[in-house]
Amino acid sequence: MTKRRLSERQIERIRTIQERRRQRLESRPDIVLTELDAEAEPEEGRVVVRHGANLAVEDNGGHLFHCLSRQNIGHPVCGDRVVWQRIADEQGVVTAILPRTTVLSRPDFNGYAKPLAANLTRLVVLIAPEPEPSGYLVDQYLVAAETIGVEAVLVGNKMDLLDGAARTAFQNRFAHYPTIGYRTLWISLREPDTLATLIAGLAGEVSVLVGQSGVGKSSLVKALLPDRDIQIGLLSKATGLGRHTTSAATCYRLTGEGLLIDSPGVRSFRLGTIDRAGLQQGFREFRPYTGQCRFADCRHDQEPDCAIRQAVAEGLIAPERLANFQHLLGA
Template identity: 75%
Template sequence: MTKRRLSARQIERIQAIQERRRERLATRPELALAEIDAELAPEAGRVVVRHGAHLAVEDAHGQLIHCLARQNIGHVVCGDRVVWQRLPDGQGVVTAILPRISTLSRPDYSGRDKPLAANLTRLAILIAPEPEPSGYLIDQYLVAAERIGVAAIVVGNKMDLLPTSAERDAFQARFAHYAAIGYRTFWISVLEPQSLDALVSELAGQTSVLVGQSGVGKSSLVQHLLPDQAIQIGRLSQATGLGRHTTSAATCYRLRGDGFLIDSPGVRSFRLGALDRAELQQGFREFRPYLGRCRFGDCRHTHEPDCAIRQAVAEGQIAPERLANFHHLLGD
């Protein structure tokens, strides 16, 4: 068979592809690690962008440094406090993850927990009149927050869809049992800017993440909370060299009031993993005073006699829908 001759343009294209491959190889983390200068002192920083192997670390002076991470230090995520060292070319290498105060995780395909965000202090659960709120989903998020020791809040967004005070009162009453057990609730609309003042104050000084089902207005709320988001994205893109990928990377934005808001595709689709009965009970904070008071130590709080949890429901101390969602999560 006669070998087909390549045109000059095809040859140039092949050479360009090979050159890009060589450039990618040259930037592999293990090659970059070899350039660490042992004389440079390690520094502390916060991970504000993660996209694959690429990280943007904010140093103590607020400067952003494009970093790679050692492969043996674990899975680095947005919000992590890390130890890093500068490279001669001005970039850096993350050499250790500092202890986390909290870690939001979800199971991977093998069932092992995969961290999504670190050092959170607020989990904001968004609901709206449309789509129809899911109490089951809300309770999943609340259990997750209780397990990792993060303060959860419930945020009713898009309240402008309820034009009358009677409609709003009725909607808020459906979720009054959350406020009754100590979860702060906020009722907002981005079309009514003054309604967001209390929420903005709540998030000030915190590291927060927004969760909720699709359609509850997370994107519009983020735009209000981050009026300079485009500027921040440009700054992060310039620092990391990620360009258009910056908007799809896990990102920790700076809020007004010196707080942070983590936005990540993994967090947006977060769900609670499997828990046993003892773990799940601890995730329902209003159950705790009654645990250990049932007649039977293995009480499932369904039909057993002298069940302290069901008695608390009968007395109005526990909302019946919360007990129903507990059983749903348990798989009863």
């Protein structure tokens, strides 16, 4: 049956209703502010999860509060440190976002940077024998880590799928990463002892796991967070967010006082707009040769007297890294 087309008047009426609803939603925090206890002191906290206008904020004592965000303070994201005030038991209003030390973003549909998580200290890049690893994607993650100033760790998961020579060959494909200073670990969830070094490295850090679909990210999160269901239950009880705690970026507590941000947004991660100089800085082994090419705007492709290509020829830079740089430069 053919769908009935709406008239312009009907379309305009629907738009008006939707705008009115949006304005009511946005005004909720400011309406709630009128209920603030005059004696309530501002407190600092961390955003654990956000879904729409609803935030779960953890105070410095580890207690969770359901908060709304005041208008015109920006858009808080998972991991943000914020200033908030209580309005009732286990409820509050976020009144300010504290300066971020780092922020992981990806471009939205319009090409603008959309923050995914804030105040990270570590980016854990997962690869696996299956699906076939993408060195190009790995280098995008590493450039992002260099750009925002966080430590990146490369983790090869599902290593139980490989034996003997096959495992050695797989590891050798990525041997250039530890050579240039990236810590590289090889693990298997079927071999729990292999997780010890990774778990120790996450202690005291604010980490996020990234990697292409199928590398075992969800299974690793469950292994690192044996009490994840309990933490989700506490979030749901405190905030009423329910199932949304698993569909939005969420900050979980690890043993050893570390934090792990599980973000669905990193499943389709890609770099945003970045100029040639910024991209080049994202390849850390290029830095000793910066400014040594004959041409200041050298793209390290066919130009004569290119210091980067000379370093590749001398075995000082992996050729696949230069190829990925050129690919990203032309993307």
